[in-house]
Amino acid sequence: MTVTDDFRRSELVAGLVSSINRHAGKQARFMEFCGGHTVAILKNGIRQLLPPALTLTSGPGCPVCVTDNADLDKAIALTKLPNLILTSFGDMLRVPGSSSSLQEARAAGSDIRIVYSPLDALELARSNPRKSVIFLAVGFETTAPGVAASVLQAKQEGLKNYYILSLHKLCPPITKVLLDSGEINLQGLICPGHVSAIIGSNSWRFIARDYSIPCVVSGFEPLDILQCVDMLTQQVAKGEAKVEIAYRRGVTPQGNQTAKKVMEQVFQPAAASWRGVGEVADSGLALKEEFKDFDAELNFDFDPGPTRTHKGCICGDILRGVKTPQECRLFRKVCTPVSPVGPCMVSSEGSCAAYYQYGGENA
Amino acid sequence: MCLAIPVQITSIHGTEADVRVGSIVKKASLWLTPQAKVGDYVLLHTGYAIAIFDETEAEETLSLFREMAEKMEEQ
Ligand code: SF4
Numbered sequence: 001m002t003v004t005d006d007f008r009r010s011e012l013v014a015g016l017v018s019s020i021n022r023h024a025g026k027q028a029r030f031m032e033f034c035g036g037h038t039v040a041i042l043k044n045g046i047r048q049l050l051p052p053a054l055t056l057t058s059g060p061g062c063p064v065c066v067t068d069n070a071d072l073d074k075a076i077a078l079t080k081l082p083n084l085i086l087t088s089f090g091d092m093l094r095v096p097g098s099s100s101s102l103q104e105a106r107a108a109g110s111d112i113r114i115v116y117s118p119l120d121a122l123e124l125a126r127s128n129p130r131k132s133v134i135f136l137a138v139g140f141e142t143t144a145p146g147v148a149a150s151v152l153q154a155k156q157e158g159l160k161n162y163y164i165l166s167l168h169k170l171c172p173p174i175t176k177v178l179l180d181s182g183e184i185n186l187q188g189l190i191c192p193g194h195v196s197a198i199i200g201s202n203s204w205r206f207i208a209r210d211y212s213i214p215c216v217v218s219g220f221e222p223l224d225i226l227q228c229v230d231m232l233t234q235q236v237a238k239g240e241a242k243v244e245i246a247y248r249r250g251v252t253p254q255g256n257q258t259a260k261k262v263m264e265q266v267f268q269p270a271a272a273s274w275r276g277v278g279e280v281a282d283s284g285l286a287l288k289e290e291f292k293d294f295d296a297e298l299n300f301d302f303d304p305g306p307t308r309t310h311k312g313c314i315c316g317d318i319l320r321g322v323k324t325p326q327e328c329r330l331f332r333k334v335c336t337p338v339s340p341v342g343p344c345m346v347s348s349e350g351s352c353a354a355y356y357q358y359g360g361e362n363a
Numbered sequence: 364m365c366l367a368i369p370v371q372i373t374s375i376h377g378t379e380a381d382v383r384v385g386s387i388v389k390k391a392s393l394w395l396t397p398q399a400k401v402g403d404y405v406l407l408h409t410g411y412a413i414a415i416f417d418e419t420e421a422e423e424t425l426s427l428f429r430e431m432a433e434k435m436e437e438q
Contacts, residue, residue, distance in 0.1 A: 003369045003404045003416045006425050015431030036366060089409075117410025119392060139409075142367065146411040149394040194367045197406060197414040223428060249421035250406060250414050259395040259413060349366070 003249055007221035016226040017049050023233040029055045029185065030232055031321055033171065034192035035062035035349030036220055042358035044222040050229065057184070058354075060174055060274070060319040061192055063139045064091045064347035068273040071167050072097040073304035074297070075136050078165065079110035081300060085128060087121040088136040090114045095343045098308040118150035118164075125154070125162040134296045137164045142194040144168045144285055145259035148266035151287070151294050163296040166285055169272050171195050172203050173283035179211050184321045188232035191217040193224070193247045198263075200255025204243050212241040219247035266291055275343070276316020313342035318351050325355040332356065367408035369416060372401050382407060 032038055038058040041047060047056060060066055076097050079086045086102070093103045093114065106112040111131075115121050118135050125133035137147045147164060154162040171192060178184060191204050196217040204215040214235035218228035228246035235241065245251050263285075272284025287295045312330050317323035325331050325344070335341040337353055344350035370382035370391065380399065382391045389407070393399050396412045405412035 002418060002421050002425070006421070009428075012425075012428040012432050015428060015433070015435045018435045019431055119410045142408055142413065145395050145413065146392075146409050149392065149411065153394075194406065194408065194413070197367075227424070227428070248424055249417050256395060256414055258397060262395060 004221060007219065007223045009223065012223055013049070013226065016223065016230050020054070020226065020230045020233050021051050023230070023237045024051045024053045025237055027053050027055070028187035028233070028236050029057055030188035030190055030229065031057045031059045031184065031186050032190040032218075033059040033061040033175065034190075034195070035065065035347065035351065035354070036194070037061070037190055037192070037218060037225065038351055039349055039354045039358070040220050040222070040225060042354050044225070046222065046225055046229075049226070054229065054233065056190075057186075057321045058318065058324075058351040059321050060178065060277075061140070061171065061195075062319070062344070062347050062349045062351070063143070063169060064095060065315060065319055065343045065350050066169060066174075066274045066276075067092070067095070067138055067167055067343065068275050069098050069309060070304065070307040071273060072102075073307060074302070075165055076100060076102060076105050077302040077304040078134060078296060078300060079105045079112055081302060083130065084132045084134065085111045085113060085124060086134050086136060087113050087115045087124060089116075089138065091347050092136060092138060094340060094346045096310060096341065098306065118147045122150050122154060122159070122162060125159050126157075129161060132161050132163060132300075134163045134165055137166045137168055140169055140171055140192070140195050141198045141263070144267065145198060145256070145263045148262045151266050151291055152262065154294065155291070160293075163294055163299060164287070165296040166267070166287060167272070168267070168285040169274065170269070170283050170285070172199070172206070173280060174274060174277065175207060177277060177280050177283070178320055179207070179213070181320070186213055187236050188214045188216070190225070190228055190232070191215050191243075193217055193219045193251060196245075196247075196251045196255065198256050198259050200253050201243050201245050201251055202253045203255070208241045208243050214241050215243045217243075217245045217247050217251050219250060274319075276319045310341050315342040315344040315352070318344055325352040328352070367406045367413060369404050370407045370412075372399060372403050372405060372412075375399070375401055380412065382412070
């Protein structure tokens with residue numbers, strides 16, 4: 001398949017690497033926003049192909065990882081209510097909340113089902129008319145339009161037992177917060193490919209403009225990432241800061257207009273809590289007034305209890321790009337994919353899990 | 364979780380399409396990409412086709428990579 005397989009061709013790697021080497025000058029740090037990129041970089045050994053002057057840092061782009069304990073506790077508390085099915089993507093089940101996980105709640109008798117799509121949750125609502133079906137809506141702009149479409153579909157069909165718990169998060173606002181914090185010093189941003197397929201590369205223009213940081217949207221195949229790093233390196237060498245796309249077959253400057261429209265029809269920006277960062281204004285999505293009947297938070301009475309953090313887990317620092325998994329005392333010793341202490345070790349796109357599996361430097 | 368896979372549309376029924384990944388056939392909702400046609404490669408994420416791949420762009424990018432590889436060999 002041209003759109004994927006050809007972007008793994010090993011005979012084309014050397015040309016890109018040689019261009020990167022030619023343009024790399026003084027030390028530069030690029031952040032890959034997206035956890036999917038972290039996995040692809042480690043799995044394909046991309047770091048070993050780059051000159052020592054270039055450093056790649058993982059960012060906050062794992063929706064499972066950035067979900068706050070307090071929000072996860074809400075989902076767990078909801079499952080204790082009678083006549084209710086909570087549906088979730090599989091990655092969320094093992095994430096430890098303040099005092100338990102969805103998996104533990106399920107073992108204790110809660111009806112929790114793993115779904116692959118909000119459409120599966122809709123189907124469950126249709127086939128279980130006497131039960132309330134809640135979809136745990138975790139995800140970035142990639143996922144939110146599909147969830148919005150499921151709400152529109154439920155409304156159209158007059159389904160009265162379908163709800164969502166919207167924990168959606170938006171990528172450009174959190175990037176701004178990370179840059180404003182001054183904690184990280186970046187010379188380039190590897191922008192998320194599938195988020196940008198929806199929002200368009202233009203959504204990153206304010207970063208290039210206001211922070212003078214080159215931004216390049218990347219795909220997920222090895223050649224995509226190398227092209228992205230090459231474009232960033234060339235911008236740094238020329239002293240430029242603009243938005244470019246290294247994933248032109250999938251991403252346009254404007255993004256997917258239909259998806260954006262559906263998302264805007266159903267959701268409005270709202271404050272959201274990010275693990276390791278706290279509450280950030282307009283960095284999440286809440287259902288609009290006319291869709292309030294679908295909002296799990298407004299339609300059920302539940303008590304999530306007190307929020308507790310996991311002692312010793314530095315997921316928050318890792319998500320902000322200020323620490324690496326190896327700097328966590330628990331990494332590999334206490335915290336492993338089999339018994340994860342924090343979400344970054346649970347999620348398939350979590351930095352700790354990726355470093356564990358593919359061995360980041362010295363891991 | 365933003366994992367999305369390229370699949371090819373084999374048939375369309377209303378807002379739903381049959382798509383193929385290798386030898387596996389799946390369903391994809393076309394709510395977010397109503398302009399998609401049979402034969403198109405689309406990006407499948409959580410049951411929805413969220414973008415249509417531009418094969419011309421893919422070819423152009425690949426020929427750029429081929430040029431870069433050739434240039435390197437000449438040096
Ligand atoms: S290794 Fe485990 S405990 Fe340490 S930061 Fe990662 S998830 Fe948290």
